[in-house]
Amino acid sequence: MLGGWGNLMHPGREVTDERIERLTDGAVLCRGLGRSYGDSALPPPGVLDVATTIKADRFLSFDDRTGELTVEAGARLHDVIWAFLGRGWFVPVTPGTAYVTVGGMVAADVHGKGHHKNGCFGAHVTHLLLRTADGRMVRCGPNKEAQLFDATVGGMGLTGHLHAVTFRMQRVPSPWIYQESERVDNLAAFLEGLRAAAAAWPYTMGWIDCLSTGDAMGRGVLYRGRWATPEEAGRRKTPRPKARVSVPFSFPNWALNRLSIKVFNALIYRGHVPRAKRGVVHPSDFFHPLDKILRWNRIYGSRGFTQYQCVLPRAVGSQGVHRFFERLTQLGGASFLCVIKDCGPQSRSLLSFPMEGISIALDIAINGQTQTIVDALNREVVELGGRIYLAKDAFTQRADFEAMEPRLSRFSAVRRRYDPALRIRSRQSARLLDPADAPATVHSSNHRGVDSPDGPQGGTR
Amino acid sequence: MSGARVVLLGGTKGIGRAMARILSQRGDRVLLLGRDVDDLERSAADLAVRSGAAAILSARCDLADPSTFAGAIAHAEEVLGGIDRVVVTAADFATQEELEATPDRALALCAINFSHTVAFCEHARAALARAGGGVLCVFSSVAGERGRTPVVIYGASKAGVTAYLEGLDHRFRRDGLRTVCVKPGFVHTSMTAGLKPPPFAGEAEQVAAMAIKGMDRGTPVVFAPSIWRWVMLVIRNIPRFVMRRIGF
Numbered sequence: 001m002l003g004g005w006g007n008l009m010h011p012g013r014e015v016t017d018e019r020i021e022r023l024t025d026g027a028v029l030c031r032g033l034g035r036s037y038g039d040s041a042l043p044p045p046g047v048l049d050v051a052t053t054i055k056a057d058r059f060l061s062f063d064d065r066t067g068e069l070t071v072e073a074g075a076r077l078h079d080v081i082w083a084f085l086g087r088g089w090f091v092p093v094t095p096g097t098a099y100v101t102v103g104g105m106v107a108a109d110v111h112g113k114g115h116h117k118n119g120c121f122g123a124h125v126t127h128l129l130l131r132t133a134d135g136r137m138v139r140c141g142p143n144k145e146a147q148l149f150d151a152t153v154g155g156m157g158l159t160g161h162l163h164a165v166t167f168r169m170q171r172v173p174s175p176w177i178y179q180e181s182e183r184v185d186n187l188a189a190f191l192e193g194l195r196a197a198a199a200a201w202p203y204t205m206g207w208i209d210c211l212s213t214g215d216a217m218g219r220g221v222l223y224r225g226r227w228a229t230p231e232e233a234g235r236r237k238t239p240r241p242k243a244r245v246s247v248p249f250s251f252p253n254w255a256l257n258r259l260s261i262k263v264f265n266a267l268i269y270r271g272h273v274p275r276a277k278r279g280v281v282h283p284s285d286f287f288h289p290l291d292k293i294l295r296w297n298r299i300y301g302s303r304g305f306t307q308y309q310c311v312l313p314r315a316v317g318s319q320g321v322h323r324f325f326e327r328l329t330q331l332g333g334a335s336f337l338c339v340i341k342d343c344g345p346q347s348r349s350l351l352s353f354p355m356e357g358i359s360i361a362l363d364i365a366i367n368g369q370t371q372t373i374v375d376a377l378n379r380e381v382v383e384l385g386g387r388i389y390l391a392k393d394a395f396t397q398r399a400d401f402e403a404m405e406p407r408l409s410r411f412s413a414v415r416r417r418y419d420p421a422l423r424i425r426s427r428q429s430a431r432l433l434d435p436a437d438a439p440a441t442v443h444s445s446n447h448r449g450v451d452s453p454d455g456p457q458g459g460t461r
Numbered sequence: 462m463s464g465a466r467v468v469l470l471g472g473t474k475g476i477g478r479a480m481a482r483i484l485s486q487r488g489d490r491v492l493l494l495g496r497d498v499d500d501l502e503r504s505a506a507d508l509a510v511r512s513g514a515a516a517i518l519s520a521r522c523d524l525a526d527p528s529t530f531a532g533a534i535a536h537a538e539e540v541l542g543g544i545d546r547v548v549v550t551a552a553d554f555a556t557q558e559e560l561e562a563t564p565d566r567a568l569a570l571c572a573i574n575f576s577h578t579v580a581f582c583e584h585a586r587a588a589l590a591r592a593g594g595g596v597l598c599v600f601s602s603v604a605g606e607r608g609r610t611p612v613v614i615y616g617a618s619k620a621g622v623t624a625y626l627e628g629l630d631h632r633f634r635r636d637g638l639r640t641v642c643v644k645p646g647f648v649h650t651s652m653t654a655g656l657k658p659p660p661f662a663g664e665a666e667q668v669a670a671m672a673i674k675g676m677d678r679g680t681p682v683v684f685a686p687s688i689w690r691w692v693m694l695v696i697r698n699i700p701r702f703v704m705r706r707i708g709f
């Protein structure tokens with residue numbers, strides 16, 4: 001059995017190998033560190049094996065004039081960050097955890113606190129080395145096999161298996177972050193605060209207490225940050241990776257309930273005294289606060305959880321966002337963490353998640369209500385002209401997804417061109433994308449689930 | 462000791478790859494030996510990019526082919542200007558069932574893990590002596606502690622390595638040679654992929670860090686994870702008729 005980060009389990013088995021050309025030979029799907037919450041890194045029904053890239057993690061080259069770094073797809077973001085921060089470089093985009101692979105970052109076209117300024121990760125990728133479904137090795141980039149490139153960035157692994165990724169690192173003035181944070185009383189103030197911060201700060205985001213209602217709806221803490229100047233960093237030494245503690249076992253399913261979440265949220269909000277704080281902080285505390293706790297997903301118990309993340313276009317204004325939160329409150333969707341972020345323009349990639357507007361991410365424990373909650377939220381999102389993030393999703397229904405994604409037919413056309421037989425699939429693609437005539441079940445006794453492609457680069461297993 | 466000149470046979474995968482990264486990131490100069498030249502080059506580039514140092518030219522050395530040993534050690538001495546430490550993580554593994562089914566496979570494994578490893582270490586030892594002593598760190602296994610049902614042949618090959626290293630220690634310690642015999646328990650690597658992990662399974666990075674600490678201190682025997690020291694103390698003392706009974 002295998003799950004995503006939300007611990008919702010399905011049949012699946014990980015195959016690993018240091019040699020990526022051997023690993024992806026005939027593979028149905030690649031998987032990285034399994035930090036996508038839902039079913040995007042799980043094999044489709046009827047297939048057992050996924051090709052997990054985490055042993056194919058070599059750094060291949062670095063050009064210290066341009067900052068161009070080439071790594072194998074399984075390289076860990078954590079390793080990239082800590083190999084380069086002390087040398088004055090940082091990744092152009094990081095998601096909220098460093099325990100992801102660079103391949104997974106491309107496949108989900110991840111965004112971070114800097115989206116309004118830096119865009120998604122794909123905007124900084126210069127080359128991809130990809131094995132397409134026929135077994136061929138293809139190089140693509142923004143100006144080379146550009147359609148394949150645009151479908152692969154954000155394409156959730158469905159256009160081919162990434163072997164190597166080249167992207168541009170960014171210079172930083174010091175390895176420390178200067179952060180300001182501020183308690184905000186309601187949603188309107190929050191959206192205004194995010195907008196204002198976006199103009200002046202490279203990194204912004206907010207945490208919202210989504211159990212607060214009425215006038216206090218949308219209260220929370222707003223964070224903004226930038227790299228500290230060498231003067232601000234002062235005599236601090238180069239920061240080191242933080243030690244981690246582990247959640248040793250799954251919490252009982254009742255541990256996280258409306259009450260405990262309410263207490264937690266109130267503590268964060270009221271605990272933020274004084275109202276506004278500022279200072280130099282460790283980059284992991286700023287970018288990856290949850291990474292200090294290994295396997296924190298166990299606090300949701302054995303039933304697991306899902307994350308619901310959507311983006312609402314700027315045009316819906318604060319009323320639109322308000323309406324979304326009101327719906328959430330009606331549904332009683334208690335959420336431990338709700339993160340809100342101001343997004344910049346949508347990228348050229350065909351299925352990339354962010355669009356100009358407001359992104360909202362909530363964790364939801366799985367119970368009998370989850371499907372109802374997700375369906376109801378999706379209806380709001382469709383009406384408001386937004387969309388959901390595939391890297392987080394496990395519950396969205398096909399009709400809702402199609403209603404949110406006018407770009408889908410272009411993506412599917414490119415995918416079909418490189419993979420007419422749809423050999424590359426995931427549990428998520430079977431749920432949301434694949435046509436009904438796609439190969440539903442393949443004999444699972446076969447090691448790879450499908451016959452090996454006999455392309456010119458077909459490996460030698 | 463950082464800035465050491467280290468030769469590593471087996472650095473393309475698993476525990477060896479993890480050791481090579483830790484050593485080069487702390488400033489040691491690590492030269493890789495192995496059987497696939499293209500793959501070695503990628504691993505050497507990995508160390509260079511991660512550490513920010515220049516890549517070090519690796520050389521072909523195949524434990525299945527003893528004719529490659531002398532040349533590989535000579536190459537390393539020349540490139541590094543002398544060798545302070547030699548690490549051998551390279552080894553062969555197959556299940557007892559596979560080895561029983563094909564005696565040639567059993568012969569090849571015994572050659573790679575024992576006789577050829579000894580021959581390689583003899584070349585390495587001479588090079589270390591030329592630089593004034595040094596450390597020879599070779600990976601054996603807890604499987605070499607006692608003859609056991611699931612690892613009759615592999616275990617015997619590792620028992621040979623353990624005995625060889627202890628003998629070297631007694632014979633050459635006075636001349637400045639330090640031997641480190643690392644005995645891992647089950648570690649999650651490609652070698653054990655597909656096998657069911659027993660209790661106390663370790664990770665490559667953890668075992669790598671313990672082996673390096675052992676080299677820095679000159680510890681003759683390193684059990685990794687360390688719980689295996691106590692497990693093996695018990696197992697070594699179980700009478701044979703009991704071992705036979707429990708079919709362990």
Ligand SMILES: Cc1cc2nc3c(=O)[nH]c(=O)nc-3n(C[C@H](O)[C@H](O)[C@H](O)COP(=O)(O)OP(=O)(O)OC[C@H]3O[C@@H](n4cnc5c(N)ncnc54)[C@H](O)[C@@H]3O)c2cc1C
Pocket residue numbers: 005029030031032033034035036037040041053073074094095096097099100101102103104105107108109110111112113155156157158160161162163290391392426
């Ligand atoms: C705590 C936490 C915080 C997060 N914060 C953010 C955030 O701020 N912004 C954001 O954008 N995301 C965020 N995420 C989501 C995460 O960044 C993405 O899901 C990312 O894709 C995970 O990478 P992974 O290596 O774990 O990939 P997996 O989860 O293993 O796989 C994800 C997708 O990538 C594909 N894939 C992986 N490797 C390859 C390859 N070699 N070739 C082709 N396809 C491949 C898989 O098929 C799958 O579709 C967060 C996740 C967590 C757990």
Ligand SMILES: NC(=O)c1ccc[n+]([C@@H]2O[C@H](COP(=O)([O-])OP(=O)(O)OC[C@H]3O[C@@H](n4cnc5c(N)ncnc54)[C@H](OP(=O)(O)O)[C@@H]3O)[C@@H](O)[C@H]2O)c1
Pocket residue numbers: 470471472473474475476477495496497500522523524525549550551552553554573600601602603604644645646647648649650651652653
């Ligand atoms: N993993 C365990 O559970 C475990 C337990 C006890 C002891 N050990 C011992 O620990 C050591 C390291 O194991 P590991 O798990 O890291 O193994 P691994 O991941 O399989 O790596 C083995 C390494 O040895 C190299 N190698 C294999 N045969 C070779 C040959 N003929 N010539 C040259 N190089 C060769 C491989 O190179 P290629 O890339 O060319 O294949 C690879 O770099 C071994 O001695 C093993 O016996 C391991």
